[in-house]
Amino acid sequence: MSPVFGHGRLRLYLLKLLQESPRHGYEVIRLLQDRFLGVYSPSPGTIYPRLARLEEEGLVTHEVVAGKKVFTLTEAGRAELEARMDELAELEQEISDSVRDIAREVKEDVRDTVRSLREELTQMARDVRQSAKQEEHSAKDEFRRAKREQREAWREQKAEWQRHKHEWKHETERWQREWKRIWATGFTGPGSSAGDDRLGQLLAEFAEEVRGDAAGRQVTEETLAAAQDALYDAARRIRDALR
CATH class of the missing domain: 1.10.10.10 (Winged helix-like DNA-binding domain superfamily/Winged helix DNA-binding domain)
Incomplete structure (x- = not known):
């Protein structure tokens, strides 16, 4: 009370x-x-x-x-x-003074609250702007870093691809020469006839043509199996023709 x-x-x-x-x-x-x-x-x-x-x-x-x-x-x-009129008059004066003091305190509290709220809102807005700038700078730095890493990865992949391409081309050319030599010399030599030489040349050209076709396609287990069956069949027919 x-x-x-x-x-x-x-x-x-x-x-x-x-x-x-x-x-x-x-x-x-x-x-x-x-x-x-x-x-x-x-x-x-x-x-x-x-x-x-x-x-x-x-x-x-x-x-x-x-x-x-x-x-x-x-x-x-x-x-x-x-x-008790005198006591009542004194009481009413005290109530008036008390209400006036209360009103002053409420006014001061409201003023302090408004000032504090304004300061908090100002600081909050400042913090939000600062945080937004930091996030923006961080996002830009992250984007630049990711872009640099992506360009570097692309360069490395391109260099690796060029290297494999060069090795594959060199290896293909070497094998083409080797296969041609093996097939050609397999049927030529001392005592061989002109027919033997011609057969070796045909087989060398056939092997080179097949390898050239295979180089431009994707070779799978199924295609290898089909090619193997075809080669076995061709070898049988060649042997029958040479008897």
Whole structure:
């Protein structure tokens, strides 16, 4: 409870409020909240027992209106209030001073809160801008780094491909020469006939043509198996023709 209402002064002020107009308990609570700018808000457990005690003392009476107890000051209540007018005037002056102090404190609190909020929002905006700049710089650096790494990877892949291409070409040419020599010399030599020489040349040209065709295609297990069957069949037919 507010110090203003120490030593039975809340009881006196309740008589003052009921002198102004008959009221029910909730109205009394709302009036006290409004007059103290919401800082002092008595609970029903504070107000209703005091109104009941005032009624027991014969200072107030009540009637039920629309399901609510409406309290009215009695003649005895008016008499007590009249006898305590000096004390009531002092109390009202204290309440006025208290409300003025409360209003000043609330105003200062609001001003401090607004100033603090403005500073926090300013700092927040500054932090957001700084974070955005840092993220932008970081993203740019990451993009440049990734681009450099990609170019380097492309250069390495290109160099590797060129190297393999050169090796493959060199190896192909070597094997073409070797196959041509093997097939040609396999049927020539001392005692060989012109027919043998011609057959060796034909077989060498056949082998070179097949290798050339195979170099431009993808060789799989299936194509190898088919080529092997074809070669076996060709070898059998050649042997039959030479008998």
